[in-house]
Amino acid sequence: MSSPPWWQRGAVYQVYPRSFADGDGDGVGDLRGLRAHLDHLADLGVTAVWLSPVFTSPMVDAGYDVADFCDVDPVFGTLEDLDGLIADCHARGIRVVLDWVPNHSSDQHPWFLASRSSRDDPRRDWYVWRDSAPDGGPPNDWRSEFAAAGPAWSYDEHTGQWYLHSYTPQQPDLNWDNPEVEAAMHDVVRFWLDRGVDGLRIDALQRLGKDPLLRSNAGSDRRHDQDWEPVAHERLRGIRRVVDEYQDRMIVGEVYLLDQRRVVDYLSGGDQLHMAHNFVFLHLPWDAAAFRHVIAEFEALAEPDAWPAWFLGNHDHSRIATRYDDGGSGQARARAVALMLTALRGTPFLYQGDELGLPDAEIPPGRVVDVDGRDPGRAPLPWRPPSLAGPGAGFTTGEPWLPLVREAEQLCVESQAADPCSTLSLVRRLGELRAESAALRSGDQHLLDAGPDVLAWLRTGPGERLLAAVNFATEPRPLIVPGIPGARHAVLVSTDPERTGTAVQDGTGPRARFVLQPSEAVLLELVPHARPT
Numbered sequence: 001m002s003s004p005p006w007w008q009r010g011a012v013y014q015v016y017p018r019s020f021a022d023g024d025g026d027g028v029g030d031l032r033g034l035r036a037h038l039d040h041l042a043d044l045g046v047t048a049v050w051l052s053p054v055f056t057s058p059m060v061d062a063g064y065d066v067a068d069f070c071d072v073d074p075v076f077g078t079l080e081d082l083d084g085l086i087a088d089c090h091a092r093g094i095r096v097v098l099d100w101v102p103n104h105s106s107d108q109h110p111w112f113l114a115s116r117s118s119r120d121d122p123r124r125d126w127y128v129w130r131d132s133a134p135d136g137g138p139p140n141d142w143r144s145e146f147a148a149a150g151p152a153w154s155y156d157e158h159t160g161q162w163y164l165h166s167y168t169p170q171q172p173d174l175n176w177d178n179p180e181v182e183a184a185m186h187d188v189v190r191f192w193l194d195r196g197v198d199g200l201r202i203d204a205l206q207r208l209g210k211d212p213l214l215r216s217n218a219g220s221d222r223r224h225d226q227d228w229e230p231v232a233h234e235r236l237r238g239i240r241r242v243v244d245e246y247q248d249r250m251i252v253g254e255v256y257l258l259d260q261r262r263v264v265d266y267l268s269g270g271d272q273l274h275m276a277h278n279f280v281f282l283h284l285p286w287d288a289a290a291f292r293h294v295i296a297e298f299e300a301l302a303e304p305d306a307w308p309a310w311f312l313g314n315h316d317h318s319r320i321a322t323r324y325d326d327g328g329s330g331q332a333r334a335r336a337v338a339l340m341l342t343a344l345r346g347t348p349f350l351y352q353g354d355e356l357g358l359p360d361a362e363i364p365p366g367r368v369v370d371v372d373g374r375d376p377g378r379a380p381l382p383w384r385p386p387s388l389a390g391p392g393a394g395f396t397t398g399e400p401w402l403p404l405v406r407e408a409e410q411l412c413v414e415s416q417a418a419d420p421c422s423t424l425s426l427v428r429r430l431g432e433l434r435a436e437s438a439a440l441r442s443g444d445q446h447l448l449d450a451g452p453d454v455l456a457w458l459r460t461g462p463g464e465r466l467l468a469a470v471n472f473a474t475e476p477r478p479l480i481v482p483g484i485p486g487a488r489h490a491v492l493v494s495t496d497p498e499r500t501g502t503a504v505q506d507g508t509g510p511r512a513r514f515v516l517q518p519s520e521a522v523l524l525e526l527v528p529h530a531r532p533t
Ligand code: GLC
Pocket: 061, 064, 065, 101, 167, 203, 204, 254, 315, 316
């Protein structure tokens, strides 16, 4: 088996810089804080870190409203700090992926300030400006992604036209129909790749392709404000050509489309994305059959070389331990998810705090920051027990910008690192297992019929045969795998802290004696019968 590219080997860890670690006591995480905690990433064995935006921004959308694509916001530090971070990461063998926001800028970006200054400004056509509809309203029926923002158009009194914003009014959409815009954004990509960045996460990629005629969505069987063919794919291919000017770089796209047929299109041909974030997977109910269906469907739809990016959490969603809690199973299911993502064919993406099984934080009405209700999943990471480190829990010496989770005392990094049965210890072990196993990294995958409520699959590579299984039920379930009669196995890892012993045992076959505990996930090594125990 040839060595896979770096982005296929281990997990990619998403840092949400505002909430990772605060190095200067202002209550907001920053690059200095992140640089001081790189041991944590190394201990998890992650291959790469993906940073949510750290660029100059008025922070209307927490940095996804960029006012300078090629500089760092003072709240996070300086460009030199970012260079230093890249060097520190590389020294530890960790790759750096930045978040690139090509669909829109901040309304404070000099391009937009110029564009809105006059209809004759040379930058006017860098954004999407239109006259009112005949009834005096917005040019079409497109809506902002954020319900609270309403229409995707805002009227500019000064020049008497509307401008398009797929998100907040402070995030005007760039006009990718204008080749100058495309060239300028390509130069942003080169700016960061020249600085040694290893990859980019492309924000809101599906939005780069819009119906050039700007027709309304109503009465159409498809959306006109996103995922428009062929322009979406032509633009992506143009981006990929820029990325391919460099050695060994990677692009992963946020392709927020809830239809896997549409998602795999962004992976096809070998000249588009390396990986696509798959939101069909993220929105699944906690149900073995549903997970099985989506994994099988992806494998069936995607080209054989297409590489999945499996993830169940990011900064836009309720945390795994809360979303799947269902009366108290959240912690166990968060552990099962960690094993599942490690053992599926593809690259696991971890959102900071997933390794601690963090739940959502409670945000009192007076502390709400986000326009779209996403604060609970963005609470700062607890590093140390508040009883020792004070209310900032080692995240900050100041007042944290959002409240921390109530469970910081038990769930913080320091408490969990001291407990071999903690979620953190489990996730570190999973990182080691993936590093040790070619079958996990790049082996073949075969989904099994494993009985009700159990998702099970085989991963095989030269000399290795691994079986992963997740019990989605809240009661014990036997692990029945008819294709593997009476298999002998060793437990490599279990998410159930009560399961002890890794000795070789008999029986995952049709009359299994192996019983999965409630919400337990396991990784078993199947042992050839000939081998003595
Ligand atoms: C993406 C980001 C989200 C942001 C939006 C607009 O969906 O993940 O946080 O609000 O794009 O940039």
